[in-house]
Every structure is written in C-alpha cells, then in structure tokens.
Amino acid sequence: MNINQLVEKYKNDIIKHTQELIRIKSTEKQGMPGKPFGEEVNQALEYVLKLSEDMGFQTLNLDGYAGHAEIGQGDETLGILVHLDVVPEGDGWTYPPYGGEIHNDRIYGRGASDDKGPTIAALFAMKAVKELGVELGKKIRIIFGTNEETNWDCMKHYFRKMKAPDMAFTPDSDFPVIFAEKGILVLNLVKKLENKSSGGIEVLEIKGGNRPNMVPDSCKAILKIRDESIDDFINKYEELKANTSSNLSIEIDQERVVVISEGVSAHGSTPQSGVNAISQLMSFLELVLDSNFSTYNFIKLYNEKLGAEVNGESIGCGLEDDVTGKLTLNVGMIELNSEEAKLTLDIRHPVKLTKEKVVNGIIDALAGTGIEVEIDNYMDPLYVPLDNPLVQTLMKVYREETGDTTSQPITTGGGTYARSMKNAVAFGPGFPGQEDVAHQKDEYMSIEHLIKITKIYAKAIYELTK
CATH class of the missing domain: 3.40.630.10 (Zn peptidases)
Incomplete structure (x- = not known):
C-alpha cells in the first residue's frame, strides 16, 4: 500500500x-x-x-x-x-x-x-x-x-x-x-487626553478589536449627548448612512448613545482583505464631534495619519522592497476613555528593511502630537x-x-x-x-x-x- x-x-x-x-x-x-x-x-x-x-x-x-x-x-x-x-x-x-x-x-x-x-x-x-x-x-x-x-x-x-x-x-x-x-512589529500609540468634552457631545469610551493581528470587525463608541444636540447628531448619522457604504448603527438611551461599527475581519497581514471597523467609526466621529477638545483632535489625527490606509503612507512608513513588496499596517485595537487613548498597530515590514527605519518614520510623522510610540513585540523577518x-x-x-x-x-x-x-x-x-x-x-x-x-x-x- x-x-x-x-x-x-x-x-x-x-x-x-x-x-x-x-x-x-x-x-x-x-x-x-x-x-x-x-x-x-x-x-x-x-x-x-x-x-x-x-x-x-x-x-x-x-x-x-x-x-x-x-x-x-x-x-x-x-x-x-x-x-x-x-x-x-x-x-x-x-x-x-x-x-x-x-x-x-x-x-x-x-x-x-x-x-x-x-x-x-x-x-x-x-x-x-x-x-x-x-x-x-x-x-x-x-x-x-x-x-x-x-x-x-x-x-x-x-x-x-x-x-x-x-x-x-x-x-x-x-x-x-x-x-x-x-518582519512583524506590534506598536502601541498612546496619547494622554486633557479634557473630556466640548459642546453638546462627550466621548465616554471607544473600544474595538480583539487582537493586533486581526482586522477588527467591531468597534463601539459610547457618547453622552445633550438634548439640544441629539437631532443634529441623528441627522448627520442618517446622512452618512444614505451616502456611504459604512456599516454603522446607533442605540439611544436617554442622554447616552452607543455607536456600533461593523467591519469585515481578515488576517492582520492582509488588511486590504477586510474592512476595519475602527477606521470606519473614527471617520464618522470626526463628522459629528465639535472641534475644540483633545479627543476630537486625536480622532482627526487618526483619520489624517491612518484612516483607511493599509500601507502606512501617511504615518511615515510607506516602505517597500523588491523581495516582499510593500509594508502593511493594520490598526488592530483601540481603547479610549476620557483620560487616555491607545491604539495597537500590527505592521509587517519588508525583509530588506529594519524595524528602526519603520519606527523612526512613525516617530517623525507624529512629532509634536504628544503621542508616545511604544514597541510591544517584534519578530525578525x-x-x-x-x-x-x-x-x-x-x-x-x-x-x-x-x-x-x-x-x-x-x-x-x-x-x-x-x-x-x-x-x-x-x-x-x-x-x-x-x-x-x-x-x-x-x-x-x-x-x-x-x-x-x-x-x-x-x-x-x-x-x-x-
């Protein structure tokens, strides 16, 4: 046999x-x-x-x-x-x-x-x-x-x-x-938040993702909204739902509103294969929040430097080589409260490059923002x-x-x-x-x-x- x-x-x-x-x-x-x-x-x-x-x-x-x-x-x-x-x-x-x-x-x-x-x-x-x-x-x-x-x-x-x-x-x-x-590089981006709210909406919490190496399929924000701001919030939410493919839902309980973002999971090494629920939510929150408090500034910075990108172009690490191609970046997790925001990134860098080049590029791109860059884990290529x-x-x-x-x-x-x-x-x-x-x-x-x-x-x- x-x-x-x-x-x-x-x-x-x-x-x-x-x-x-x-x-x-x-x-x-x-x-x-x-x-x-x-x-x-x-x-x-x-x-x-x-x-x-x-x-x-x-x-x-x-x-x-x-x-x-x-x-x-x-x-x-x-x-x-x-x-x-x-x-x-x-x-x-x-x-x-x-x-x-x-x-x-x-x-x-x-x-x-x-x-x-x-x-x-x-x-x-x-x-x-x-x-x-x-x-x-x-x-x-x-x-x-x-x-x-x-x-x-x-x-x-x-x-x-x-x-x-x-x-x-x-x-x-x-x-x-x-x-x-x-090479596999897991980074934490940590930002201290100085004030809770401004205007009619307060961000109490944002939480999403299970592991750095998974494209998050769910992210949730808990907001406190004053009565006079509810109608404007709902109008912006409905406008976004009507004009984009974003998969968002809201639950309203008196002054508290829960915004739920649903994405599509994928392996963190192929972020282009999924839909990142964190990025989807952050895009919406920038639309509905007032612009003069630190949580808003962090969300705006997220959208400028990360957004829906998967190759790190805007955050200083859009790198590639002739063996393994382009670097990939997945925002795998977020934890934000009134005092601190923490993002966890899963980065896969080309074999001919070093982690120092990647990290230094990110540090330079975030200079002056008050964000600390912490290496959580690293594996050589x-x-x-x-x-x-x-x-x-x-x-x-x-x-x-x-x-x-x-x-x-x-x-x-x-x-x-x-x-x-x-x-x-x-x-x-x-x-x-x-x-x-x-x-x-x-x-x-x-x-x-x-x-x-x-x-x-x-x-x-x-x-x-x-």
Whole structure:
C-alpha cells in the first residue's frame, strides 16, 4: 500500500479528529500552574499528545508550554511546527464557531484552517510514513505550540530547553513554499487626553478589536449627548448612512448613545482583505464631534495619519522592497476613555528593511502630537535562499502531487513558526487562488482539501527523511 492509499484509509479518522480538536475552544486565557495559557489551550495540547501516543509516537509535554511527538531514527531531525491556539471567534458566524460541523463537505470552526486542520493532517501524514515500514534516515518530530497567535512564549520556552530540528516546515500559510516572511512589529500609540468634552457631545469610551493581528470587525463608541444636540447628531448619522457604504448603527438611551461599527475581519497581514471597523467609526466621529477638545483632535489625527490606509503612507512608513513588496499596517485595537487613548498597530515590514527605519518614520510623522510610540513585540523577518535543499525538495513534492508546474516559491506578510528556528519554511495549507478564511467568521476547511494536504505532507516527510 502506498502513501496516498494509506491516507485514504485514514480519511474518516482525519475528519473525526479535526472536528474534535476544533470543538476545544483553545483561545488564550489567564495562565495557571502547568497550564500557562489557560485550561482550554492545555486541553488541546493534551488531546493531540494522547492522539500521538495512540498512534505509537513518543511524546513529550514541556511544562504545558508546548509538546512534541516523534518517530524515526538518525542523528538529524525533521521538524513540523504547528499551533493549537486560535484567535477569538468574533461575531456573525453561520455555524457554531466551535462546533466542528460539516456542511457542504466543509468542516466549519475556528482553527479549521489555522491551524487545527493542518495539525491533524500532519499527524496522519507522519502515521502514513510510519506505516510504510521503510527505514528513515532522520527523526520526524511534530512540535505543538500553544500561543502562536500572541507572543510565541511557547516556542521561546521550547527552544530554550530543546535542540531545534535540523530543518522544518510549518503547515500554516500557503503553497507552494514561503521562502520569505516580513518582519512583524506590534506598536502601541498612546496619547494622554486633557479634557473630556466640548459642546453638546462627550466621548465616554471607544473600544474595538480583539487582537493586533486581526482586522477588527467591531468597534463601539459610547457618547453622552445633550438634548439640544441629539437631532443634529441623528441627522448627520442618517446622512452618512444614505451616502456611504459604512456599516454603522446607533442605540439611544436617554442622554447616552452607543455607536456600533461593523467591519469585515481578515488576517492582520492582509488588511486590504477586510474592512476595519475602527477606521470606519473614527471617520464618522470626526463628522459629528465639535472641534475644540483633545479627543476630537486625536480622532482627526487618526483619520489624517491612518484612516483607511493599509500601507502606512501617511504615518511615515510607506516602505517597500523588491523581495516582499510593500509594508502593511493594520490598526488592530483601540481603547479610549476620557483620560487616555491607545491604539495597537500590527505592521509587517519588508525583509530588506529594519524595524528602526519603520519606527523612526512613525516617530517623525507624529512629532509634536504628544503621542508616545511604544514597541510591544517584534519578530525578525525570515529569508531562506531559493536554492536551499529544503525549498527545492518541497517545491518538487508540491509540483508532483498537484500537477502545478508553473507556481514559484512566494513571500508573505504572515508570520509563522518557521522564523523561530534556522532552516525552516512555511508549506501550505492554502493553494494558489484559494479563499483565505483564517481569522474570519465561518472559517472552514473542505474535506477534499484536508485529505489532499495530508497526502502532500506525507510525501514531503518521506522525501525529506528517506
């Protein structure tokens, strides 16, 4: 029996375990002893380690931060880097976000494509190679991370205690092969607000977004409006609704008005694919507020320097290179009250540029505004030469298994575990031209897709270890 036949034999099990893993709501929570990212993330880790043991793999749980499962012999190790945590589900799902339900031959749920479906695919790919019964020249180790969607403490902890594999791929991006990933810079822009209000409208609070690396699909402002200003406010709101495509709604409760902005979520590395609910709301608020108090000035500055832009042109970082193209900028979160405003930006910068160039450009663009620029997190870019044997082998496997002989290795603004070690690249699971549903409502993976990537990963493991 060949590899593809083995994978077909496992089809029902692959579907079942993907559904079960999706049903674990593994969003990061407050840590506890032995469970640094919360109960449910730990439950997902224990689930895959138990599944690996049932497959006959040797396993290790490294203090709840990460784990691995291993087969094979040899002095060298091939790594497969996956993650079990997911971003929050957001609103507007057609099917339960943690149901793992099948509709139209698609498995729906948060993590179906990022990264639980690919995790199960990789596990069963290892199982297929193991059951071939051929002698392997390397160890094969799948490493399970648990907070990839935030700050990667899982991988930092793992690689402090364990030697990195000699080569690796991660099934957490796109095919055919990702050979370069932009640098990832998370910044906070903080502004102290000096006075609460002026005129008939007071801004009590603005809050929106779930994570820096998600285009926010919801943002809410709570306003206090005097009676004499309500009619003018409503007129401006209705005029905007009639003349733009902005998705806004209002709820009026005596003097308090809640303005709700609904956008379209997308991955923070591709902000052009979504509609930013924060930017949509800030544009409206500038229209309705008076112009002589600090909250208004901050909102006006937001619209001038950020607005609906996604490449950082107006805020001093509209940069690009000839390898990875233009910088992208996503305003992922906002928290504003009467005393302080805080924006969190997710920036993906080209591989040939430095974080210092980006940060200094923003500082210069905001000079004199009173806004403080704080670096929250940073990840260096990734670049693996095209003639690297890892890249060449994975390209060969992809072309043989798909028949796609024209696609070339690509670059991305996404950040994967590949940059956590040397000699690693991202490899799937998205195919060229396929809809990107990661971090979006109604995330799914088709069953056909799931089985196809399992075959590709099994062949890749075989070719890299035979």
